[in-house]
Amino acid sequence: MPPTIAQSAAQGHGPLYKEVKRLLTQSLIEREWAPGVALPSETRLAKRYGVSIGTLRKAIDELVAERIVQRHQGRGTFVATHNANRLLFHFFHIVGRDGHQAFPTTQTLHFRCAKATEDEAQRLGLAAHAKVLRIRNLLSLEGQPVIVDDIVLPQARFSDLTAQRFKQRDNTIYHLYQTAYGINVVRSSERLSAVLATADIAALLKIQQHAPLLAINRTALTYRDAPVELRRSLVNTTAHEYHSNRGKEQSAG
Amino acid sequence: MPPTIAQSAAQGHGPLYKEVKRLLTQSLIEREWAPGVALPSETRLAKRYGVSIGTLRKAIDELVAERIVQRHQGRGTFVATHNANRLLFHFFHIVGRDGHQAFPTTQTLHFRCAKATEDEAQRLGLAAHAKVLRIRNLLSLEGQPVIVDDIVLPQARFSDLTAQRFKQRDNTIYHLYQTAYGINVVRSSERLSAVLATADIAALLKIQQHAPLLAINRTALTYRDAPVELRRSLVNTTAHEYHSNRGKEQSAG
DNA sequence: AAGTGGTCTAGACCACCAT
């Protein structure tokens, strides 16, 4: 048999299914398959890459584990889309002290263009003093203000994003990135600490100055761990908590 | 062919590899294979359960994803043990603001027997007013006190645990549970919030009263999500942060 | 009825480790 595409591309390095995964990821990056649409069937993909179904499935298994694609028996394999459920399960970790989880309502307070700080530029992989968008949102749960979000975006990748367009989205912020800017947030890295409320934050959250707040510093990442957004959330944890459930749902059912 | 053990046990319900996983987990619970020792080879296990290697491997794949067993090519598959590395990777989420992670030193301040509160009994699945052990530890990083841990254990499962034995352990606390009491903590569920330091905690951490602290409420779980320990950690996040890295390392490489 | 993903099998070959 002549060498297949996948075999020659692999050049003998590493497992074949990793190379297939790399090719699938590349096609996702290039938007060969857009969010929400079905990939070709496993049979077709296996033929395309010149591998067996088992090998193809092992590559897709990893993309499923990373929540980049979703399988639906009888229907097909789909590129994951950002929606309310995905937000609540994988990106919004705030729950009520009774365990109840609610979808937050958002009010945009600021929308500004500015220059990145040294730290921001470094964390976003931008040149020093590159332009960024700064957005401040107030998030409410069941009518009460609970979170102040400060978002930093690289202006170059969101060049025509305006305050109006941002506010007029009818879905999650990551859905907007995904559909309007071709930027697919696939995971995030977060660092948490405790701080005291400053006067301005206290006013927004309707709490006393120097009340304790949970600070969440998040970097949102797209394919191959490229950073696309910085976000600092200040959370009033009087009636809510941050939920970190590791293990079960993260890996296997 | 006559029906195999696994097939008859499954009674036609659900996938065969899930039933194999259940049988493997049962053997782990019953300590047929103790922590640190190798399971029988995949070939042997496949014969034992009357399934193919592929099916057996799929069952073990899930146990590996849940970090209950570890595979080592050429050597075998081993029951995971609790050690410093496992603690740092999967249970101790505090890192320096520079990203550096250090192993904490522990000083035991209290070791008491008491009755469970209503909430504790409920969270540990105990009868009301059941006996519990209350342990307070002061954790230091690079010589500085950073965390106060309050641990609650069901006394029944740790009946002969004394303060001396607890202090004299030469490894992690979960290692002690695993080796001395046959209790294998496999994952944890955590809720985080921000609080103000009380006078006693402030004194221990050498900070001012009313300084902000990160509060981590953890439930440690063993096989099949049975709760075995409650722990409340109060963390001075002046020089350290809580690191929540979801996705990559949790699921697939 | 046709097409999809989900499960299961049997076997080959490779990479790695202990002896």
Next chain:
DNA sequence: TGGTGGTCTAGACCACTTA
């Protein structure tokens, strides 16, 4: 050298969805 897990294959059959 023999045993282990790691990869890859080819195919059968099942469960589910859509039309």
